[in-house]
Amino acid sequence: MNAEDDFDLIPGLDRTPAPPARRRRAPWWDRLSIYLPLILMGVLALGSYWLLRATPKAPEPEPAKPASGEPDYFMRRFSVRNFDANGQLRAEVQGDEARHHPDDDRVEIDRARVRNFGDNGSTTVATAQRLTTNADNTRFVLEGNAVVIREGGRDAQGQPLPRLEFRGEYLLIETEPQERVSSDQPVELIRDGDRLNAQNMVYNGETGQADFKGRVRVQLLPRPAP
Template identity: 30%
Template sequence: MQVNMAQVKLGTVRTILRLMPLLLMGGLTLLTFWLVQKNTPLPINVIERPRLHEPDYTIKNGALSYLNEQGQTKYRILGKELIHYDDDASIDIVRPRMRSFQPDKAPVTVRAQRGHIDGDLTILDLFDNVEIYRPPQSANETQKASPYMLAKSSYFQVLINDDIITTDKPVELEQGLSVMQSNDGGVFDNVKQSMQLLGTVKGRIEPAQQGTR
């Protein structure tokens, strides 16, 4: 019986020794496969695809409000449709209308056919039949009376943080009975509620009087 057990053990050892190369090769194969899988880029359908510039939601008759440091409304932007894009968080606006509010002054209204706000909500681009309208200003302790102001252009850019509206396109400016044009653009200062035309300016200037509109 002891002889048989010895023979069994000897046979087992021989079998293991014969299989050892196969076991080593199998282990190396598994290790190689694991390393290859670990260092192989994921297929395109597994990797997160880049977000496309496509709308992810639309708001009908929407509004955006910007507050000043005192928590009061500084700008309010309205639109027939506000179309938000997921890739850059920008917003397209159909028929935008912006109201800007300054203490002790009448609100200024800006209208256009199309608008676009960047993802940081700091730049508003306005296109097609854009108008900036400032109503007549009554005299008070800090300013004299002034007529209405209407600036027209095909494009204006609102720099919200800077309280500036600017364009490099031709501008027509009405102030009461005065009418002026510039092909080089202009800058509207929302704090002072005044328009500066750039380059060569043509038109007629009438005596100052507080017009109505």
Template identity: 30%
Template sequence: MRDFLSSLSRLGMRLLPLLLMALVAGSTFWLVQVNSPHEAPAGPVGTKHEPDYYMIRFSATELAEDGNTKMRFTGDKMIHFADDQTYEVTKPAMRAYEIDRPPVTGHADRGTMNAEGSVVDLFGHALIVRAQGPDPAKDPPMTAASEYFQVLVNDDIVKTDKPVKLTRGPSVMTANGLVFNNVTREVQLLGNVHGTIITVPPPASPAAKP
């Protein structure tokens, strides 16, 4: 029994350096793992919002079913972005033509347009002008000026949630927002409305002959 314990003791003494080396190696590996920054798992890389092409001094025309011009859209520069198929436009100008309706034009310092061309946002010195109708007394020229307008092309609606100045003939109104429906020719002024409405008197009837 004494010889067995003595042999076991000698074996332990020979294995002790190996155990210490294994312990040190294991501790070093653990310390490296704890103190090393872990990289996040690679996920899908999103598409950057970068332009893929641009046009200089462009002009685009939309035709109605009868072949007549429905809308013309021009600008100094148009940039297309591939990730969301949107456009940025410098000095945008647009003109809408509708049968039996006065033409409506709009321009601004810059603009954006969605992929379908159904929503156009105008920024900076934006001005919307509706020409005079057949009867100046009932349908005088009208303008709307603001720092921002959104044009819903398919609905023929212009709106803004920014301060706006509206003129209709000699009348002048200001408000905190506006919704203009060119189909019904209705104008809705939103919030803090001020102004002067001037009605044009009907033309005097010719004097009756004695």
């Protein structure tokens, strides 16, 4: 009989093999911490995909469209004044309606009235059924019962300036490169009471000379004897 048989004879001794020891499982937060980086990466990937699907596509650049000839703004029954640095009134524009055209930056004014005050104190008044100006206000087209009146005064040298009045259905006033009033349609010039009618005219404001073409008719007032 061997030693194992001796142990079998001991009363109360359980010879049943002990079950294997159970491994203790880690807490759930520990297990979650292991997989958390993978979960976060998956969430970020899904979020990025959703953003790409939800974000609208950038609009494709459209070819530049030419500026429209239709007016883009209006002014009705308006009055605009321009003052110099010393607060002196230099010009005033009034009209029933003004329209701005973006294609060439011109402005059309219905029933326009313009007053301009020169450096020498002279006043020039222009009226017309329609007045059109260019972008830099150096060209003024007067159409329909157009009248331009420059009151008398004195020039920069102190010499007297006669009163001038231009009348016609079409008058063109230019301020650059030199001041002049012209018309390619019948026009009337009144100078201190003298009247001159012509088929067309060009008047130089700097020299005071006027050139007439076509049929010309002149009416002069008698001058007192010196």
